């Protein structure tokens with residue numbers, strides 16, 4: 001069984017284009033700013049930080065699409081879920097690549113040593129790895145092969161990845177910057193919504209008649 005395919009409407013195309021513009025524009029700006037030397041005295045660090053932050057925000061925004069659809073019934077939210085998730089993964093993969101290539105100069109011995117020493121890097125790696133099965137099964141065919149129930153369970157890994165990413169962010173931050181607290185609040189709110197929604201659905205399904 002697979003999720004019903006929403007009919008393709010003009011505003012679905014618009015929503016997809018909106019996501020493409022919203023995701024590609026900051027990336028293009030970042031590349032330009034890096035190339036034009038507009039990223040300050042430590043450009044590699046600035047790149048790493050921008051990509052990490054935006055990756056996390058895309059991930060949280062992707063997680064918010066399910067509740068947004070449940071509340072409004074607007075199918076465009078579901079249509080943009082896959083592209084937004086893929087953009088989150090793209091940003092976070094680039095974040096990793098910047099660290100590996102620009103910060104660590106691909107020195108693998110050093111890279112492995114750093115990862116084995118630092119909890120925030122381990123959390124970052126695990127959080128990113130958790131997203132890989134989701135990317136690989138993001139095509140509709142994977143839903144058919146896995147079955148909707150298993151597919152949905154697998155895709156809950158995104159919450160775990162966001163939680164790990166936030167923990168990583170909090171450790172890197174070494175303080176209580178408002179962004180960390182705001183992101184934690186968003187994630188907790190989304191998890192509470194999901195749990196409440198599942199509970200209500202179960203209770204209404206059990207009700208006789």
Ligand code: HEM
Nearest residue numbers: 049050052053056092096099121124125127128165169172
């Ligand atoms: C889901 C995965 C990940 C998320 C959500 C994430 C997110 C973030 C965020 C939000 C920041 C802070 C940016 C800022 O201060 O402006 C950050 C910093 C950083 N991340 Fe990640 N990240 C992830 C994976 C990784 C991975 C795989 C690595 C490398 C192994 C990594 C290495 C770093 C480093 C080195 C920093 C900067 C640390 C510092 O300034 O001391 N991250 N990340």
